[in-house]
Amino acid sequence: MKKFFINIPLLALCATLTLVSCNTTKNADTNLPKDISERPADEDSQKYEQAQLDKLKASIQSETAKEKCDNASDWTFAPMGAKACGGPQQYIAYPKKIETIIHPRIEEYTQKVKAFNEKYNITSDCMMITPPTSVKCIAGKALLITPEQ
Template sequence: MKKFLIHIPLLALFTTLSLVSCTSSKNLDTNLPKDIAERPADEDSQKYEQAQLDKLKASIESESSGEKCTNSSEWTFAPMRAKACGGPQQYIAFPKKIETSILPRIEEYTQKVKAFNEKYNITSDCMMVMPPTSVKCIKEKAQLITAEQ
């Protein structure tokens, strides 16, 4: 009988510890994403790299378009992006006063696009994009003028 009375407190202790440990493990996954779309970005994926390129492009375009175009002689343009088979994919107009800050960013973006194209074997139409002949201010926005216009 004495042995039985000693086992009751031990049994109660083990039961309590078991119940406490079970309830604490239920909350371990509260920080995990519930949906696969919420998972952290895979920095080695093509989608992730494309999104980073898109952000850099948007930042460059925002910087150049942030200025009002009132005098076209104060504006210039540069090639931007790279086609998979070579040559620029587009041109961008920007004010000459920000040329020293924006040109390195355009070059960085273009080099990243080239590396992206090579890494993922991107193909393109290989048509040559002709450079614009000038920049014109239309409704305070810079417009690139080509020979066809």
């Protein structure tokens, strides 16, 4: 019985120390450096600039994709982007009714890609992309028709 009364304060002490140590580990890592993947991107880095280009390209593509293609004669296409060797990266179809809005954005994207290629000495495959001959509407989506098709 005497050992039992000695063990109670010992157990209480161990339990208290355990609870206190668990509580301090929650706050201990607040002063540690963050993981490199969580670090904000440097605005002068190639990765950051590529992400900005990708964002601009995605916004242009989403703007054209939300338009329904019912009549192919209401649509046209333009080169978009720039390969390091010259020539466009791709062609994009868009409705003529938004040409005044979308065409300057396509040009902006193309100029930014050219500057990016020069700044970071980007190389490309130098394959020429065949320009489309027309636009065709299939299931409400615009499809570019090339001579090979």
